[in-house]
Amino acid sequence: xxxxxxxxxxxxxxxxxxxxxxxxxxxxxxxxxxxxxxxxxxxxxxxxxxxxxxxxxxxxxxxxxxxxxxxxxxxxxxxxxxxxxxxxxxxxxxxxxxxxxxxxxxxxxxxxxxxxxxxxxxxxxxxxxxxxxxxxxxxxxxxxxxxxxxxxxxxxxxxxxxxxxxxxxxxxxxxxxxxxxxxxxxxxxxxxxxxxxxxxxxxxxxxxxxxxxxxxxxxxxxxxxxxxxxxxxxxxxxxxxxxxxxxxxxxxxxxxxxxxxxxxxxxxxxxxxxxxxxxxxxxxxxxxxxxxxxxxxxxxxxxxxxxxxxxxxxxxxxxxxxxxxxxxxxxxxxxxx
Amino acid sequence: xxxxxxxxxxxxxxxxxxxxxxxxxxxxxxxxxxxxxxxxxxxxxxxxxxxxxxxxxxxxxxxxxxxxxxxxxxxxxxxxxxxxxxxxxxxxxxxxxxxxxxxxxxxxxxxxxxxxxxxxxxxxxxxxxxxxxxxxxxxxxxxxxxxxxxxxxxxxxxxxxxxxxxxxxxxxxxxxxxxxxxxxxxxxxxxxxxxxxxxxxxxxxxxxxxxxxxxxxxxxxxxxxxxxxxxxxxxxxxxxxxxxxxxxxxxxxxxxxxxxxxxxxxxxxxxxxxxxxxxxxxxxxxxxxxxxxxxxxxxxxxxxxxxxxxxxxxxxxxxxxxxxxxxxxxxxxxxx
Amino acid sequence: xxxxxxxxxxxxxxxxxxxxxxxxxxxxxxxxxxxxxxxxxxxxxxxxxxxxxxxxxxxxxxxxxxxxxxxxxxxxxxxxxxxxxxxxxxxxxxxxxxxxxxxxxxxxxxxxxxxxxxxxxxxxxxxxxxxxxxxxxxxxxxxxxxxxxxxxxxxxxxxxxxxxxxxxxxxxxxxxxxxxxxxxx
Numbered sequence: 073x074x075x076x077x078x079x080x081x082x083x084x085x086x087x088x089x090x091x092x093x094x095x096x097x098x099x100x101x102x103x104x105x106x107x108x109x110x111x112x113x114x115x116x117x118x119x120x121x122x123x124x125x126x127x128x129x130x131x132x133x134x135x136x137x138x139x140x141x142x143x144x145x146x147x148x149x150x151x152x153x154x155x156x157x158x159x160x161x162x163x164x165x166x167x168x169x170x171x172x173x174x175x176x177x178x179x180x181x182x183x184x185x186x187x188x189x190x191x192x193x194x195x196x197x198x199x200x201x202x203x204x205x206x207x208x209x210x211x212x213x214x215x216x217x218x219x220x221x222x223x224x225x226x227x228x229x230x231x232x233x234x235x236x237x238x239x240x241x242x243x244x245x246x247x248x249x250x251x252x253x254x255x256x257x258x259x260x261x262x263x264x265x266x267x268x269x270x271x272x273x274x275x276x277x278x279x280x281x282x283x284x285x286x287x288x289x290x291x292x293x294x295x296x297x298x299x300x301x302x303x304x305x306x307x308x309x310x311x312x313x314x315x316x317x318x319x320x321x322x323x324x325x326x327x328x329x330x331x332x333x334x335x336x337x338x339x340x341x342x343x344x345x346x347x348x349x350x351x352x353x354x355x356x357x358x359x360x361x362x363x364x365x366x367x368x369x370x371x372x373x374x375x376x377x378x379x380x381x382x383x384x385x386x387x388x389x390x391x392x393x394x395x396x397x398x399x400x401x402x403x404x405x406x407x408x409x
Numbered sequence: 410x411x412x413x414x415x416x417x418x419x420x421x422x423x424x425x426x427x428x429x430x431x432x433x434x435x436x437x438x439x440x441x442x443x444x445x446x447x448x449x450x451x452x453x454x455x456x457x458x459x460x461x462x463x464x465x466x467x468x469x470x471x472x473x474x475x476x477x478x479x480x481x482x483x484x485x486x487x488x489x490x491x492x493x494x495x496x497x498x499x500x501x502x503x504x505x506x507x508x509x510x511x512x513x514x515x516x517x518x519x520x521x522x523x524x525x526x527x528x529x530x531x532x533x534x535x536x537x538x539x540x541x542x543x544x545x546x547x548x549x550x551x552x553x554x555x556x557x558x559x560x561x562x563x564x565x566x567x568x569x570x571x572x573x574x575x576x577x578x579x580x581x582x583x584x585x586x587x588x589x590x591x592x593x594x595x596x597x598x599x600x601x602x603x604x605x606x607x608x609x610x611x612x613x614x615x616x617x618x619x620x621x622x623x624x625x626x627x628x629x630x631x632x633x634x635x636x637x638x639x640x641x642x643x644x645x646x647x648x649x650x651x652x653x654x655x656x657x658x659x660x661x662x663x664x665x666x667x668x669x670x671x672x673x674x675x676x677x678x679x680x681x682x683x684x685x686x687x688x689x690x691x692x693x694x695x696x697x698x699x700x701x702x703x704x705x706x707x708x709x710x711x712x713x714x715x716x717x718x719x720x721x722x723x724x725x726x727x728x729x730x731x732x733x734x735x736x737x738x739x740x741x742x743x744x745x
Numbered sequence: 746x747x748x749x750x751x752x753x754x755x756x757x758x759x760x761x762x763x764x765x766x767x768x769x770x771x772x773x774x775x776x777x778x779x780x781x782x783x784x785x786x787x788x789x790x791x792x793x794x795x796x797x798x799x800x801x802x803x804x805x806x807x808x809x810x811x812x813x814x815x816x817x818x819x820x821x822x823x824x825x826x827x828x829x830x831x832x833x834x835x836x837x838x839x840x841x842x843x844x845x846x847x848x849x850x851x852x853x854x855x856x857x858x859x860x861x862x863x864x865x866x867x868x869x870x871x872x873x874x875x876x877x878x879x880x881x882x883x884x885x886x887x888x889x890x891x892x893x894x895x896x897x898x899x900x901x902x903x904x905x906x907x908x909x910x911x912x913x914x915x916x917x918x919x920x921x922x923x924x925x926x927x928x929x930x
Contacts (some may be wrong), residue, residue, distance in 0.1 A: 145539040149531055149817070156529065166524040169803075174803040179702050179824050190824075201807045202826055213479055221473040232818060235808045239827040256827060259808070259816040282538070329547040364545045401674055409538045501793035511796055520796040528806070531817045555840040614822045619800050662809065662830050665837035672839065697821040723758075738839055 138310035139298030161226035168209035203231035323368035336407035529655030672738035678725030
């Protein structure tokens, strides 16, 4: 075994390229290899590179942009899948048979109105739980624990409604004056006005989803707010400046960390001459910082980035607006929910 | 293990050396006639899988209306013998060779089956949708290619053969693993066991979990504690759904109601990512579960408790970041 | 040893339950020959491990309504269907440190503080409050009106004070200026 493994190790060491270090991960190894090819192909300065022994210095042939992926976190819990609802419901009915029974006299004193009310309700629904429908866990029909087609018992909205109705009826049955009916406010709807109107400017749309700020340039392209990094400016500083210059100062935002979460490389069809003398720009690279909006709203009225419109979009809506290549570069940094 | 490692290198290095193309993946994409054999095609196996969910299938109205399982069962003339359709798990596990084996614990007919989850906890959803990715972006450390981190002495001793118990290497994976609620009941030692009953009931009520009792291991003469004689503590350990519900309830409902609560002390923690804080008896009484029948508990016997949040973070600093993102404030000097 | 350890534990539990209670399950540490020797129902045997049913308290689904109206459900042992909070993360100062309303700055809805200030000025305030805090509550017309009055009164008081000072300074030989000011008053 020892000789075999030694032999294998020797073969591996022979096969392994000399450039590659075992401490470097695979993706970085590939990047290193690619960088060598790229530096040769872009003919950055072959004479300089050959004359000096130092590693070849690439000219800044790309404009470096800093972008801000400003997102609003989900405000409500997500909508459950039908399978999840069915699963939770089934587990609840199983649990009725398997937990310890509810200790009624620990919570309701004998002879009180609350106790009488509780007894009435138990007689009606056969089980202490309010959200599993009509089900008797210890009766002869306890096996009949599956929901029929079209029943709403597994729906969280229905369960919340049942809870509120139960609380209302308890309050009405146990209170002294019968003239006044107790009204308990229902949970707010999960669909807002902005959803119904399709208002993409509002931050109150699509509450269970993460929303991202996209801006439209005067040429008509949609993108995340981004602009070239200026001299002596960090990536994060540039991203924050970009956001202020494009969407105004009326937003309370938080930039998450100092590292970009994604990047997008755009190659020009023909290299263009840059501002600095003697450089030709091959394209632009945009590095995206992650940001969260806490309060406020975007306002493009005073923008300095030639923008004309903005929208708050969820991940699936973004490909309708941006170019396919742009989306394929940014999609992995966007949250699925 | 030692023999497996070079072979792994072999598997990785061989195609790289032998393949003439720059992309060795091309080899795998090439198809041969033998691949087309029906037994090896993946699609033939996929055909057996149902593509549509049973939840989305459409049933005609009248069929759905007329289906009544109870009526069907009642109208049946002959019943199967009970043993044919009602499996009972054996009460004892009698070893792997016994003919009557208990079903696995995940089977609902098993005696040790625990149903759940019953809901998708809100705190967990917040964690997965918002906090986890923010922590990833905040704490990501990029090492350029060829970078070797300086060698660091391990915090604990080396472990030789068994699976590693020390957590090594940088990671941004920080989750609350479990929560322990522990309560030392002084009255159970000094007076009688009723203190222990009340403490156990209170802790069980706020945590949805049955508590475990503990006896003291050490002797403390000034408290009158004798090892092994007095049951002096109750503990509940929460995991999964119960843990997230408890965390949400604690953060959103209970802690804001405590008067002048400054937060968790910044120096709390065991320096490997587990943060502990205490709740006074009057704070424990503020849980909605105890509040609903407060008069059933003798007021002086309601216990205080220590709550330990066990996280997968390796340092207290990381655990503090996670917990403050979840909504637990910290105060004072942060000590790692 | 590992196999029949759980059984020892069952023995310990049953002896314990006579002294403690049914709701407390056993402690893993209590294995001793003295407790195991006690009489109990399930006889210990080496070749069988009792599969104990896990004991869990009954849990309900409860709807919690926070003070700002947002709701969520959770599993709890409490039988109350709905729980409404009065103080939670939405209206607690610890979780909203930048909220002026929660810090109690200019939070007099009855306008008594504003009335006091209208009468006696702001020199009684503990610390110099920012001037913008006066118009903190634009929704409340009473408070706003009172605040306006307070501001006006304060301005007037400042004017008077200035006049008095000017009088003191200019009391010597400049009667016409002071008399003009007196007339204006």
